[in-house]
Amino acid sequence: MAHLPSRRRLALAVPVVLSLTASLGFLPTAASAAPVTAPVTQADDAATLAYVVNTKADHGTIRKVKKAVAQAGGTVVAAYDRIGVLVVHSANPDFGATIRAVRGVQSAGATRTAPLSAAGTTDEGAAQVLSKAEAAKIEKASDAAGQSEPLEADQWDLRAIGADKAATINPGSKKVTVAVIDTGVDDTHPDLAPNFSASQSANCVGGVADTTPGAWRPYNPTEDYHGTHVAGEIAAARNGIGVSGVAPGVKVAGIKVSDPKDGLFYPENVVCAFVFAADHGVEITNNSYYVDPWLYNCMDDPDQRAIVDAVNRAQLYAQRKGTLNVASAGNSNHDLDSDALEDASSPDDSTPVTRTVDPHECFDVPTQLPGVVTVSATGVKGAKSYYSSYGLGVVDVAAPGGDKYQIPDTPSANGRILSTLPNNAYGFLQGTSMASPHVAGVAALLKSTHPHASPAQLQALLKLQADATSCPTEPYDGDGNGVVDATCVGGKRLNGFYGFGVVNALRAVK
Numbered sequence: 425m426a427h428l429p430s431r432r433r434l435a436l437a438v439p440v441v442l443s444l445t446a447s448l449g450f451l452p453t454a455a456s457a458a459p460v461t462a463p464v465t466q467a468d469d470a471a472t473l474a475y476v477v478n479t480k481a482d483h484g485t486i487r488k489v490k491k492a493v494a495q496a497g498g499t500v501v502a503a504y505d506r507i508g509v510l511v512v513h514s515a516n517p518d519f520g521a522t523i524r525a526v527r528g529v530q531s532a533g534a535t536r537t538a539p540l541s542a543a544g545t546t547d548e549g550a551a552q553v554l555s556k557a558e559a560a561k562i563e564k565a566s567d568a569a570g571q572s573e574p575l576e577a578d579q580w581d582l583r584a585i586g587a588d589k590a591a592t593i594n595p596g597s598k599k600v601t602v603a604v605i606d607t608g609v610d611d612t613h614p615d616l617a618p619n620f621s622a623s624q625s626a627n628c629v630g631g632v633a634d635t636t637p638g639a640w641r642p643y644n645p646t647e648d649y650h651g652t653h654v655a656g657e658i659a660a661a662r663n664g665i666g667v668s669g670v671a672p673g674v675k676v677a678g679i680k681v682s683d684p685k686d687g688l689f690y691p692e693n694v695v696c697a698f699v700f701a702a703d704h705g706v707e708i709t710n711n712s713y714y715v716d717p718w719l720y721n722c723m724d725d726p727d728q729r730a731i732v733d734a735v736n737r738a739q740l741y742a743q744r745k746g747t748l749n750v751a752s753a754g755n756s757n758h759d760l761d762s763d764a765l766e767d768a769s770s771p772d773d774s775t776p777v778t779r780t781v782d783p784h785e786c787f788d789v790p791t792q793l794p795g796v797v798t799v800s801a802t803g804v805k806g807a808k809s810y811y812s813s814y815g816l817g818v819v820d821v822a823a824p825g826g827d828k829y830q831i832p833d834t835p836s837a838n839g840r841i842l843s844t845l846p847n848n849a850y851g852f853l854q855g856t857s858m859a860s861p862h863v864a865g866v867a868a869l870l871k872s873t874h875p876h877a878s879p880a881q882l883q884a885l886l887k888l889q890a891d892a893t894s895c896p897t898e899p900y901d902g903d904g905n906g907v908v909d910a911t912c913v914g915g916k917r918l919n920g921f922y923g924f925g926v927v928n929a930l931r932a933v934k
């Protein structure tokens with residue numbers, strides 16, 4: 425699910441990382457984890473579910489497990505042998521329990537609760553499309569301010585992190601690519617076309633990468649605008665039209681993972697995306713979503729545990745190949761370091777059941793996985809956005825994601841983030857979805873100035889160079905209705921609202 429604000433979304437804790445890594449086992453080093461099995465077409469069966477089956481990553485085990493999959497009534501759709509992840513379709517209601525009992529299977533479970541053939545619904549909140557009249561007003565102000573981009577006067581978010589000044593020193597290197605794992609990217613947008621990397625883009629829906637030209641574009645540009653907005657925030661060109669991204673000199677790729685029927689980001693799609701990014705030399709991935717259908721994946725549930733395991737193997741594989749993964753903290757205003765949270769939206773592919781979860785045992789994926797940079801959102805006043813999830817030891821850094829209650833002194837006076845939309849349009853969105861790409865952009869600048877930095881070193885630099893931001897001195901009332909909404913814990917250098925602080929693009933290029 426995209427991390428937009430009008431819906432439920434979350435993230436969770438961080439101290440879990442050690443136990444998580446330990447309990448899931450580690451992955452083998454490998455040249456490539458690309459799948460070796462071709463996709464099959466058999467989604468018509470009204471009872472067919474998709475599964476991930478996670479095994480020891482040796483050839484003997486994988487061969488035996490593949491046989492067992494067939495015997496249990498499953499069809500292998502993709503085999504990521506190097507990380508021991510099989511994507512399987514099966515109509516056998518006992519498939520999960522059967523395959524979990526097979527020697528060498530470390531975890532296995534369904535990645536959805538509704539059959540593949542179920543008719544989904546897409547309910548993304550609408551973007552605020554920029555009107556011509558509003559654009560004209562902004563262009564006048566940008567011109568008066570001597571800004572290179574016509575809509576830059578409204579980009580308060582760039583100025584908040586010094587990205588406007590950074591661009592005059594170093595806009596980032598063409599040798600650095602940020603892949604947007606999302607709803608697809610409209611690379612025909614004139615503000616994205618100059619920086620788009622088609623050779624590092626794909627459609628991963630179904631769990632197998634399709635690199636057919638244009639496969640990475642949104643299925644439905646009107647509804648699936650999210651990825652295009654994110655891409656522009658990172659790397660819209662400084663070309664005298666529209667907006668600029670945080671790192672207008674780097675390349676941006678699109679890896680589509682949202683299902684065409686319901687818009688959901690199923691686990692096997694995300695597994696495919698991390699492996700594809702890693703195998704295609706992507707330096708940074710942006711992840712402004714949580715993996716569906718569970719907002720929180722609890723380790724005591726066999727299906728949810730298998731989802732955590734599979735996606736974690738894929739993202740760790742990417743890290744080992746030198747890819748830094750950046751992710752949004754979620755828009756539920758949840759304290760991800762609390763003892764109990766209410767999840768009323770899962771599973772979101774069928775009928776949600778309200779449950780109470782401990783975010784130290786139940787994880788928002790991928791943001792809570794080990795080594796992933798977790799990003800909270802701020803508004804123009806520099807305060808945590810009213811919707812942003814938070815948590816001491818969970819949030820690593822903060823960045824502008826917009827906040828309709830924090831109004832900027834810009835021509836549009838719109839507290840959200842302005843960026844590209846499909847079909848050569850522009851528009852405003854707010855969310856931790858918008859904060860994460862600012863961090864991905866700064867990370868891309870860091871990678872440009874420190875080409876040999878590892879993912880861990882990039883993360884350390886992001887934190888070291890961040891503008892330390894103290895907890896609010898007054899009780900936090902994000903929406904201003906007189907009711908306190910959240911409590912910030914920690915000191916100036918590290919706290920639950922802002923982690924190590926708001927990222928800084930200017931320091932990244934100095």
Ligand SMILES: [Ca+2]
Pocket residue numbers: 573615660661662663664665666667668
């Ligand atoms: Ca531009």
Ligand SMILES: [Ca+2]
Pocket residue numbers: 900901902903904905906907908909
């Ligand atoms: Ca309030």
